[in-house]
Amino acid sequence: MAQKPSIPKGTRDFSPVQVAKRNYIINTIKEKFQLFGFQPIETPSFENSDTLMGKYGEEGDRLIFKILNSGDYLNKIDNSLYESKDSKKITSIISEKALRYDLTVPFARYVVQHQNEIDFPFKRYQIQPVWRADRPQKGRFREFYQCDADVVGSISLWQEVDFIKLYDAVFTALQLEGVTIKMNNRKILSGIAEVIGASDKLIDFTVALDKLDKIGEEGVKKEMLNKGISETAIEKVKPLFDFKGTSSEKVEKLKAMLATSEEGMRGVEELEFILTAVEEMSLETASIDLDVTLARGLNYYTGAIFEVSAPDTVKMGSIGGGGRYDDLTGIFGLKNISGMGISFGLDRIYLVLEELNLFPETVTPVTKVLFINFGENEALYCLKAIQKLRKDKIVAELYPDSAKMKKQMTYANKRSIPFVVLAGTEEVKNKSFTVKDMVSGTQTEMNYEKLKEFLQ
C-alpha cells in the first residue's frame, strides 16, 4: 500500500505561513472590493462544457481541464466513432463538464442565468481558483486564484475612474507603493489602424510596437514593413516611437495623430475624461501612465485597457489588469450589457510583497502561549486557565502529552510560541502560573489576572 506521495505538476500545497500570507492579500483586496460597493458571488468549480468551450479560442479549449463522465462512459460512443480513436471528437461524448478556466465566462453565465434577480448596474467580485492545463513553469501554475471585480449594466466612464481608485486603494493598503497603472484604449488602437489605412493589421501593428523597448525604433519599423505596413503609414504614427511627456502632452499628440479617425478621437476623449477625473481626485501611492503600446486582451476589450506593473525595483510581469468590454453576455444571449472589470494577480503580488519584505510580521497567526503538561491534575488546571484566556481571544494551547520538559520546550521554540506557562504541583497549590519568556528566558510567577494582562 505504501506510496511515495506527491502532487500533480503545476499544483501546490500551501503551508500555514503561506496560507496566512495569501489570506492577508486576499482579505485586503476583499475589504476594498466591499468598501467600493462590490458584492461577492461564487460559481461552481466546474461548468457544463458547452458553457466554456469555444470562449477562449482554440488554444484555450485545449487548456481547459475536462472531467470524465461517470459510469460506463465508453458505452455511449457509437462504434464507428469509437473505431476512429479520435481523442478530440470522443472528448465531447465522454466529458460533459469542465473546470473553470477563468472567472469572466462563469460570471457572464451567472448574469444571464440570474438576470431577473439582479439589480443593474451589478457590481460583483469573485475570488476563486481557476484551472489551466498549461505547461507549468516558474510562476505559472495549473491551479491558481483569480481576484476579479466587475460592473455590468452601465457604460459610464465613472466606473473606469472608480476602478483606478480601487487599484490605488488596494496597493496602498498592501503598502506596495509605486505601482504604475498603465492605461490605453481599444478605440485608440483602432484609430491608429484606421489612420495608417490598415484596420486589418491592428494586431501586427501593436505586437510590433510593443517591442519598442527591446528592439528599438528601427527594429519596430522593420517588423512593421515586413508585416506589410507601408512607409507612409509608419510615418504617420512616428510620434508613437517617442511617446513621452505628461499625460496631457500625450493626449495632445494623440489628438493630432488621430484627428481623422472618429473612433480614435472617441478613445482620446475617454482617456482624457478619465485622466482629468483621476487628477482631480488624486491617487495615494499609485501613478497612472498612458501607454499606447498596451494591447492586453485586444480581442476582448472595447474601451479602456488597464495593466498594473509592480514598482520599478522589482522585476515582475503585470500584477493586475482589466478593461471595458461592451458585450460580455452576448455569448449567452443577453445583448447590450456593457461591463468593465479588473483583476488582481494574487501569485505575483505575493512574490512582490515577499521580495520587498512587505508582509506584516503579525500576518501569521501564532499561538501566544503554550502550557507545559506536567500530568493529569496540572493539565486540567491549565486547561481551565486556557479556556478563560481564549474567552479573551488569546491563542493558548496545552501541550497534549506530559512528555519530557525538554521536548515540550523545543516544540514551543520550533513553533515560535513566545511564552510558555509552567504550572506544576507548586503553582496548582498557589493558584499561580510561572510564565517563561522564550526569548529572554526570564521566568515570573503570577496569578491568573496578572497572566491575562501580561499576555494581552
Place this chain on the structure above:
Amino acid sequence: MAQKPSIPKGTRDFSPVQVAKRNYIINTIKEKFQLFGFQPIETPSFENSDTLMGKYGEEGDRLIFKILNSGDYLNKIDNSLYESKDSKKITSIISEKALRYDLTVPFARYVVQHQNEIDFPFKRYQIQPVWRADRPQKGRFREFYQCDADVVGSISLWQEVDFIKLYDAVFTALQLEGVTIKMNNRKILSGIAEVIGASDKLIDFTVALDKLDKIGEEGVKKEMLNKGISETAIEKVKPLFDFKGTSSEKVEKLKAMLATSEEGMRGVEELEFILTAVEEMSLETASIDLDVTLARGLNYYTGAIFEVSAPDTVKMGSIGGGGRYDDLTGIFGLKNISGMGISFGLDRIYLVLEELNLFPETVTPVTKVLFINFGENEALYCLKAIQKLRKDKIVAELYPDSAKMKKQMTYANKRSIPFVVLAGTEEVKNKSFTVKDMVSGTQTEMNYEKLKEFLQ
C-alpha cells in the same frame, strides 16, 4: 452562439447574500480554529489518482471525479485494451488526476510529504471544497465545503477534551444553543462484540442497535437473531436497550457489561476521562451525550467517535462529526502517527441557522450610502466625498450614470441602501450634501463633516 445557460446538476451558484451568510459561518469556525491553536493549510483541488483511489472503498472510487488527460490521450491505450471498450480499465490510462473527495486523505498525504517541515503534534485546519459524483438530492451536492480540524502526532486524550470544547465554542459563537455532542468509542463497540462472542458481527450488531428508536427493542432483537447473534449474547447486552441516565450511570452500566473485555474496559476508561474533564471545565451551550449506538466511520475510527446533532427543534441530520484514528498516514508509508479530528457540516449548519433565524442582520455587507448622479460636475464633487468616506470605512457609491432620478432611487431601494445623497448645483455651490433617509423619507442638508458623523 446563444445558449440557455445552466450549471451542472448538484452544483450551485451563490448570490451575494448566500456568500455573506456562508462566510459568516466559515469565519466563525476559522476564528475558533485559530483561537485553539490550529493552523491553516491548503492542498490542490486535484490529486494524482493514485493518492485517492482505493482509499474510500469501491463505492468511493466510483464517486471520485476523474480528470481527462490532455492531448491525444486515446493514443496511449494499446489496441487490445481499446478494443475491450472497458471503461473501468481504460479510465486509469486516460485519467491521471482526480478531484479531491474529502480533506482527510489529502491531509494524510500532506503530512507524509512534508513530515520534515512539520513540528508534531501538528494541529491543522482546512476549509476547502470537495467533489463527489453522488446522485444529487435535497441537501446533497456534488461540490461542497468541508471544514476540518485535526491533530496528528499525539495519543493524548486531552485532544478529545479540547475538540469538545471547540465544538462548544463554535456553536456558542454562532448562537446555536442546544446542540448535542454525541460520543462513543470504537473500543466499546469492539468490547461489546467481544462480550457477545461475535467480534465478526460488530457491524451487524451496531446497525441493528442503531434502529432502536425506529423499530423498538423487539425489532432490534429480531434483527440481531436473524443476523446470527445468539439469544445468550443478546441477553448480555440487554442494558443497551434501555441505555438512559446520567453519564456516570451510563459509564457504570458499561463497566458492568464489559468487565470481561480488556479492550471494552479501555474504551470505558477513555470515555470516563473525557467526560470527567469536560464536566470539570463545563460547556457553554452544548451538551454531551454518551450514545453507544453511534457507529459513524466504524471502519476508520479507533477510539473516540463524535457526532453533533442540531437542537431538537430542528429536523436535520448531523451537523458535525469526528473521531480518533490511529493510523491515518500508514497508507502513505508513515506508521504510528495517531490523529484525532472533527468536521463541521457547512451546508447543514447554514440550513439550521436559516430555519432558526440566527444569521445576524449585519451579515450581508450593504452599501451605506448611494450618491445620486446629476451630471459630470456633480458626480466629481460626489466622488471626492465618497473617497473621503471610504477612508473612514463607510461603504459609499456613486450611481454611475446621470439617469432619471426615479431610476436611481429605485436602484437604491432595491439594493436596500439605507441612505441616498442628493448633491445638485445648489449643494455644490453651498459645499453641502442633502441626505435622504430611504425609510423615513426625511431629507437634511449638511456639510461633509456632519455627513460623515451622520453615516458613522
